[in-house]
Amino acid sequence: MTKGVDVDMKMEAVEHKAAYPDLYLRNRNTLGFKIRxxxxxxxxxxxxxxxxxxxxxKKSAVMTKCCRDEFFDYFLTEVSFSQVARYQKYYFALFFGQEVRYLSAVGFSEMPPEDNYFEMVYANQQNVLNFPEWAKGAVYYQIFPERFYNGDRKNDRPETVDWGTAPSRENYMGGDLRGICEKLDYLRQLGVECLYLTPIFAADFNHxxxxxxxxxIDPQFGDKDDLRELVQKAxxxxxxxxxxxVFNHTGIHFFAxxxxxxxxxxxxxxxxxxxxxxPVTVSNACYECVGAYPYMPKLNTDSSAVREFLLKVMDYWIAEFGIDGWRLDVADEVEESVWSLARVRLKEKYPNILLLGETWGSxxxxLNGMQMDSIMNYTFRSAVCDFIAKGSISAAGFANRxxxxxxxxxxxxxxxxxNLLDSHDTARFLFLCRGNKKKLILAVALQMLLPGAPSVYYGDEVGLTGDNDPDCRRCMPWGEAEQDMDIKAVYSRxxxxxKENPCIRGGSLAVNVADGQVFGFLRFDWETQEEIMAVVNAGETDAELLAPVLFDGKHSGIFNDNKEYEVITGNTAGFENADMWDYQGVIPFRLMPMEVKIVKGGARK
Known part of the structure; x- marks a missing residue:
């Protein structure tokens, strides 16, 4: 690092680690580089x-400022090679004001480095970000089978209570696999692309x-033929x-x-x-548990015998029933060797399966290419809850997170x-909004339009509410009089x-408004010249604003209105993130409290 030089660049903020996620493999011929x-x-x-x-x-690539938070900017580029990427040395040039500094593996210099470069050694296949294409931006629907629909009363437990009874940790309502199968048309019409079922194997307790x-299969849910039919019809x-x-722990009646x-x-x-x-008794003093629950003893996943057993289970349900992957409970509590081995073995046989890990943090x-394909993104949920449901952060705070x-x-x-708003482990989002449907609609708009794969927790789409477990596990209401058809129409739309706009499923993101409680963003694709803009007013007063756009062609409303919006061209230097994006003009908006506007545009004149 240079010393004794008066520079304005905050060198202490600059960071690049020559490892994931700052250096990653898109494929064996393409490297991704990121610097903060x-x-x-x-x-x-x-x-x-x-x-x-x-x-x-020596070759060069200009990096794109892809995103930013409260304190940092992040630059990104991907470089492709004609052969497998290997033995690539590299360094960065950082331009600020009229000056430039160079960053190598040992720090900064005023001149291009002559040694001590960063280096990427070899692109091994196991490090490639290899995930099923169908999972990119897919719409999930999470089902708690016991509470979704009772399709076969013959498998009800003797103590089953009436459908719609207040849920407890002990009662049973009779939902089963046959019930899910009977409601596939409902799910298809909603636009669901992947079903995630909470556990269906023989187990203690209603969860x-x-x-x-x-x-x-747990007898109260049916049998293997029911699952086979469900998968085939889905x-x-x-x-x-x-x-x-659930491979972190078992029940106490598991054979081992x-x-x-x-x-x-x-x-x-x-x-x-x-x-x-x-002696071992049923007590958390005698063994490690998940949480402190003595009825769910933790498996020793460092044991080779346990690993082989779990891999056998995972393979069995894919091979015999054609399931499309696994959601892996408390994945961050299981030995990493289990997931690394599972990924190698299962992906070789079933390359299009999904491995989805539960974690509540980063x-x-x-997600380093060697374990999970995706995670349950509770970080997203937390940010949306704070911005919309609680109103505890501003639009700028939401943009930063x-x-x-x-x-x-x-x-x-x-x-x-x-990307979820709620689940079987949280209060429902509508409950956190204290029943305010307008807030729920704002949150769903963010969930459906921001990058990621949105997950609908059963019943959210018809206004089902409830506090945390067990209240969040109420029965699905099926009578039209019990369903909020306005909310359902919003979800469907x-x-x-x-699904109609590919730039939402896999395009880029630009945050273009973050003022008070008004948040706006663009989803776009340079190649197809497609742009979707959403502006959300999470405040309690009307908002008038100018929202910049990347394309100055025709823009039309596609949610709640179909009016045409005029793009006003001119100087856009003062708008949100104008140093990151080449805005072509602005669109004037007036939003009522708790309102969202969505417009579609594209092409440059």
Whole structure:
């Protein structure tokens, strides 16, 4: 690093690690590079790269400022090679004001470095960001089977209560696989592309997260023929099906744990669990558990026998029933070797399956190309809750959190992130909004239009509400009088808009408005000249504003109105993120409180 030089660039903010996610493999011939700088500091960044033994053949790529948060900007570029990428040395040139500084592996210099370069050694296949194409921007629908629909009363438990009874941690309502199968037309008409079912294997409790037999369907949900029919009919309707894999822990009636209770130190399965004392009784003092729940003892996933058993389970349901992947419960609590091995073995046999991990924080450790394809993006949910439901952050605060989230992953990964507003483990979003439907609609617009794969938790689309578990697991209301048809129409319309406009499913993002409680953004594709703009007023007063656009062609309303909007051309230098995007003009808007406007445009004059 240079010393004694008076510079304005905040060097301490600059960061590039020659490892994921700052260096990633789009494929074996394409490398992605990302570098972080202080917000508004660096005007241009150039990547210089060359083969280890061909220093004279240096090439360059101008990097794009792809996103920003409260403190940082993030520059990104992807470089393709004619052969497998290997032995690539590189450094960065950072331009600020009239000056430039160069960054190598050992720090900054005023002149281009002559050694100590960053280096990417070899593009191994296992490090490639390889995910199923169908998961890119897919619309998920999460079902808690016990509460969705009762399609076969013959498999009801004796203690089953009336449908719609207030949920508790102990009661049963009778939902089953046959019920889901009977409602596939409903799901297809809504626009669902993938079903995620919470656990359906034989298990204790109504939630089924305490597995007793990984190779059997719980009798209250039906049998294997019911699952086979459900998967086949879902596929016939162009819907995927993923199951919930609870591989961090079991129930106490699982054969291995039952053997420990019976045979104690002499059990052949004593290494399958993390035991802390003998004799073992049903107590969290005797073994490690998920949380502190003694009825869900934690598996020792560092055991080779346990790993092989779990891989056998995962393979069985894919091979025999054609499921399209796994949602993996508390994936960040399981030994990483399990997921690495699962990815290698399963992806070789079934390249189009999805591995979706549950984590409530950053997913970087799981999303390095060697474990998960995607994660449940609770970070997204938290930001939307704070902005819309609670009103505890401003539009600028929301933009900063969104930018920080997106900066944590390669763009390809952001497009398949499982973006949820709620789940079986949270209060429903409408409950957090205190029943304010307008707030829910704003949140759904953000969910459906921002990068990622939106997930609808069953019943949200018809106004189902509820506090946290167990109240968030109410029965699905099926009578039209019980459903909020206005909310349902909004979900249907937004899903339709999403599926009709490819720039939403896989295009770029530009935040163009962040003023008070008004947030706006553009989804666009340079190649197709397509642009969708959404502006959300989460405030309690009317808002008048000018929203900049990237294309100055015709723009028309596609949600709540079909009017044409005039693009006013002129100087756009003072608008949000104008240093990042080449705005072509602005559109004037007037929004009422809790209103969203969505317009479609494209092409430059």
């Amino acid at each position: 700088t202080a917000r508004g500091d660096v005007k241009k960044c150039i990547l210089y790269y060359f083969s280890r033994d061909k220093t004279e053949q 089924k997260y305490a597995t007793t037999d990984y190779f059997e 596929h016939d309707s162009n819907m995927k099906v993923i199951l919930d894999g 744990f039952a053997d420990i209770l019976k045979n104690q130190q002499n059990s052949a399965y004593k290494d399958w669990y993390l035991l802390t004392q003998f 997913g970087q450790r799981l 969104l930018g920080n989230m997106l900066a944590g992953y390669p763009p390809e990964i952001s497009h398949i992130m499982f 937004l899903i339709f808009i999403r």
